[in-house]
Amino acid sequence: MVVLSVHHDVREARLEDIHQSARALCVRLVSGVIKMALRELSSLERFLGLKKPNKYSTQGGKKVPVLQNNNGPALIGLVTIASHLVHEAKRPELLGDSAEQRAVVQQWLEHRVTRLDNCSKEEVKVILKDLNQYLEDKVYLAGNVFTLADILMYYGIHHIVVELAIQEKERYLNSIPKWSPLKALITAFSALVWAVLWGLTGCHVLALGQWADYQL
């Protein structure tokens, strides 16, 4: 007796929902990115334990996030605002304890907004491959401590995971070929790193679902 497709169990159904909402997000990619950056900042505020949520707007064709600051001029740019929030929360260690560490964190933050955001499909492969190599002997991007770089890089990659997962799901259905950008991405970070990141960044549900989906 052939039992085809045990497709319809509850978890699967929930995942479908999530895929769909994520799809909707990607369909409006331009607006998706904007909202993502703003949502990202809100998540970061929660993670930092900042009591009063800030109001953000966006600016220009690239829809750069803007933080209106009561004490001074507006702050513009994801990295700038994120670093500012870290200071505000009195968690400077998240930007690095030494000059070396600070530089490394800074470099990955910049990497996020210059390379990861809006890169082409071809570039994604290279970026992920490089990241994989870099992380081979490290726990976190800045070595052994968790920093803002991990958070922002995570968000940036997460966005790509969602897109790739959806595209690949459509393209290859249940079987993902031996090599694919998504596979590369999943193997890019050790499971431990992912787990830690997910635990810390709050929007882990989706990613964890995807992760489990493709691990199995």
Next chain:
Amino acid sequence: MKLYIADGNPHCIKVLAVLELTGVKCEIETVSHEEKVVPHLSHPVLPILLLPNGQHLFSPNSICQYLFDKSGQKATDATNQWLEWEATHLQPALLQSLHMVALQGKRVEAAAVMREPLNWLEQNLNKKNTQFLTAEAVSVADVVLWAALYPLMSDSGFDAGELRSVRSWFECVNDLAACQTAAQKFLQGKGVEALKTFLQKHPVTHAQRRDSPTNDTEVEDAEHVMTEQEIEEAAQVWSEGLKSSSAVTEKKHPILPQEGKKNVLLTSALPYVNNVPHLGNIIGCVLSADVFGRYGRLRGWNLLFVCGTDEYGTATENKAREEGLTPQEICDKYHAIHAAIYQWFQIDFDFFGRTTTERQTEIAQDIFWRLHERGFLLEDTVEQLRCESCQRFLADRFVEGECPHCRYPEARGDQCDKCGRLINAVELRNPQCKVCKQTPVIRSSKHLFLNLPKLEDELEQWLNKSTNAGDWTANAKHITRSWLRDGLKPRCITRDLKWGTPVPHEDYKEKVFYVWFDAPIGYLSITANYTDQWEKWWKNPQQVELYNFMAKDNVPFHSVVFPCSLLGAQDNYTLVNHLIATEYLNYEDTKFSKSRGVGVFGDMAKDTGIPSDVWRFYLLYMRPEGQDSAFSWSDMALKNNSELLNNLGNFINRAGMFVSKFFDGCVPEMLLNEDDKRLIAQVCWELKQYIQLLDKVRIRDALKCILNISRHGNQYIQVNEPWKKIKGGDGDRQRAGTVTGVSVNVACLLSAVLEPYMPTVSHTIREQLQAPHICASAMLQDAGAFICTLPAGHRIGTVSPLFQKLENEQIEALRKRFGGQQTPSSSSAAVETKPSAVAAQEASQNVNADPERAKQLTALVAEQGNKVRGLKTQKAEKSVIDEEVKKLLDLKKQLSLAEGKNPEPQKGKKK
């Protein structure tokens, strides 16, 4: 610490300047552009700073920041912000601009590229009252920005514009000794010339979005950029208008393959007769096939679309027993129901037949004998349970007994509900016939098996060819591959049943063919009932292309099992060329379930008052193409109101109304300007996409192209405002005429591309516009051409709105009526999309279940229970209590019925 730089790399200037300025001690090594300094980066990147701890910094800005940090100047919000802006905004523009200056000598264009970032810098500097960007003293931001701009700003031919503040700030930084040294050392007075090698190796990458161009599933996002030539060509084709040579060929029955034509044989999976099909079944096969069929006919293919009800099997026998009819009567009754439903959905079959016919017996038996003669059948003995009192062998679902593994007393013949293990029915302890509760006996019975392993090689060869040459959906290929990978086993083709095609062999005369063997032969026999010359379709792989439409659960029967029967029969049968399988459509948050009364079934759709075309539209819009999708009432209302009413309907209606109101119902003269030509080209491009997608049976994606066309149209009207221009002078009135004329022609094209999806609406539009019959097929020929089919002077008919708004209350009422609030955990009922062979074995359980009623009853039972307890505590009279207890028991009984449980006391108490 060591710094790696390369000659002529502009990013090195800032690092060198900062190094000078901060005085940090550092070894410098000049390497070539290709030198890979950082092991973890695939492409060579420079400059690189090797930190004392062995880490590499590969971002020039981070290197600068680090050097400042070392010398005691920490980053601030302000410096961060400038560095981020420099990296994300200034650098991309700079790189492009430097390319233009150094490699192409286009200094004017280069200045244009820089205008925006330089203006931004100017504005910000104007607001400052400090000498430098962030403070009175120089910061990392000043050096980084200065260095970035240096090559351009020091180029004498580059005109940056007024920008007084930028210039004075730039000079300020430029005057710093450190900057002077770095610049001279680096460019050696050669200006941008020094950067040539670097620039040639670093082409400007047009920031390409990760998703749109190659993400083939989201067509609507890829905004097509058109060339001048494309636009001119489209306008040219448009203006040529309809050619007299194009003519529609009327359909003449019987349709037979013709030499020199594209001959398409189209089948939709045969729906199992004893169920009323639900929306998922409809979109999965018949509706999808219908869209493709209608499209094919418009394209001028010679196409035959056949389908019919699959009528043999246990499930029919069972249903007959339930309803007290004969199996034949059941089939007659439900065949008519199916036919009526498909007719309402406007499924344009050339023939809708059934499997219980003479021709079915003939053809099935012929294939059987051919397989038998060629040694592709095996004989084996199977042990089965037989109920002597019912006089029949029991299908797995009709036996219950004690689980041999966990001793659960009500295990089914195929699986134990408690431990979940799969069971062979003969292993059950104390088995009982579910119908009469008698104990069945084990009987061995001889059966015939199709020897799939013997046909495997031939099958694989054919599959390789067919899947490569044809359009098989990804899921179809995948399911087929996994079947082959697991290895093929002989499959039983006979059954101890009465309701089926009799096995003609002497030793098996009491048996019939198993439905999976029999049912696909239905395609052949149904065609044979349509025309005596059916073999011209089915034994003609040279001339005929066969398309099979189905839901994914039916794939193996069409890609492995049935082809094996046909290959083994060796009679030059037409095998499937294109296998199109959908995923599943869910209902709201759950599955369609007849037994739980959840979901919309074919016969109910028309009672909703929503037109058939709107149903078709939404189902096709949500077609589970590539992944599962879900039917949702509120989404249906949303799509109706936004896409049909506000987008499509609005455009077509406006275009028609302008012609009626402003031009007396006659299409005005059109003098195309650039905007009109651009629109025509855009629409034409969408049309070509539509054709490419539908040729590949990407039905849902092609529908998006239609909606894009009317979106373009709406925008075009909105921008050109013909309703205002008509009141203006001659020029304006001329313009209003052109825009109206082009728009009404776009509406005519829409009627053509809508035909496969919404036949009634398409027809209504053509009628309203009085469009010539041939316009649809003329525009859908070859790669597709958007033609002016309604020339100036053409008189249109009466225009009226095409769609109606779906109101919230209406939708809420429908949602309530059709259920769907059940918790997903209660989903135990069989989905109706089971392959017929499997479905045949499943009895419909819980037919009387009624969740709504169960809810009410639960409340009543609780209430009555309280009442009884109250009476008992009050020590009421026994007769009073007894009466209330009786009521309570009665309610409980009703509740179990409503929950679909058997209210009879279970095991043990019987007999």
